[in-house]
Amino acid sequence: MNKNERRLPHTRHYSLHINIRFALEKMTKHKVTFRFETEPNRVVTVEARPGDTILDAAHDHDIHLNHNCGAVCACSTCQVYIEQGMDSLPEISDKEEDFIDRAINPRINSRLGCQCVITADIEVTIPDQSTIIGH
Numbered sequence: 001m002n003k004n005e006r007r008l009p010h011t012r013h014y015s016l017h018i019n020i021r022f023a024l025e026k027m028t029k030h031k032v033t034f035r036f037e038t039e040p041n042r043v044v045t046v047e048a049r050p051g052d053t054i055l056d057a058a059h060d061h062d063i064h065l066n067h068n069c070g071a072v073c074a075c076s077t078c079q080v081y082i083e084q085g086m087d088s089l090p091e092i093s094d095k096e097e098d099f100i101d102r103a104i105n106p107r108i109n110s111r112l113g114c115q116c117v118i119t120a121d122i123e124v125t126i127p128d129q130s131t132i133i134g135h
């Protein structure tokens with residue numbers, strides 16, 4: 001048995017370990033804490049389903065967040081401000097960045113709620129929805 005053959009079982013074991021860990025992480029529920037730009041004292045913490053986006057979590061819990069394009073990254077109405085957990089979110093795409101530039105009051109911590117799959121506990125602020133023509 002050469003060196004590479006001896007490594008193969010270890011590699012397979014490691015790969016299986018990574019796949020199981022990834023699957024478990026995908027099944028794990030995470031908490032999303034919502035704060036509201038227009039209601040500084042209001043804080044709502046919800047549990048997101050595995051695979052949910054921030055927009056999904058908001059809507060599942062009757063938290064209003066506009067979403068004019070239907071969550072396909074073609075508007076900026078679902079903009080949120082990420083207060084904690086930015087590193088856990090998927091990397092921002094050029095398209096998302098372009099739409100954030102067109103959003104009302106974009107900030108350095110802006111993301112589009114429909115593009116952010118939740119993979120850890122996070123905290124977000126919902127911008128003033130009354131300034132957005134949307135639904």
Ligand code: FES
Pocket residue numbers: 066067068069070071072073074075076077078099112113114115
């Ligand atoms: S709903 Fe349009 S970009 Fe998110």
